[in-house]
Amino acid sequence: MAETFDEIPISEVAPGDIVDEQGKTAKVVHKDATTGSDGTESMLITYEIDNGETFDVEYPATTKVRRFPESKWESPQSPTPHTPAGE
Template sequence: MSKVSGNDLIDDVTPGDIIAVDRGSGERPYKVVFKDPSDAGYLITFETDDGETFQLDLAAGTRVKRSLEAKWESAQSPTPNSEN
């Protein structure tokens, strides 16, 4: 992940963001597909590199590592992004 921020709140994460998640074998980057409110905070649906999805319940206010350029590095970006 490039330009990773470790001080982002899960509250600020949106679908399309890439965040680090530890599923028992260390932190790995996963794409956020859906984010729905839940009793504990948020039910987040993630997508793996293989296209599989999984869900985690994360408490509101949880700190996460997020790739700040994830959406803009994508080929699906609506506008060209060049660095000057």
């Protein structure tokens, strides 16, 4: 994965984004606003890693994460159609 990234609030990630989750790249599959065990606003994010394994992480809504900006361009959710060269 490229070294370029944005540092954004977890509430701004979307399905298809690739983020740095504890030193590993993970794809956001689903996000849900929720209330944490302490009563504060939280985000529950479902990630997928390389082997297809998924896992959930709950974050305080103000948490910042590293998102790799090229991930949206490469994803099916990209607002700009993308066809690899030669296709």
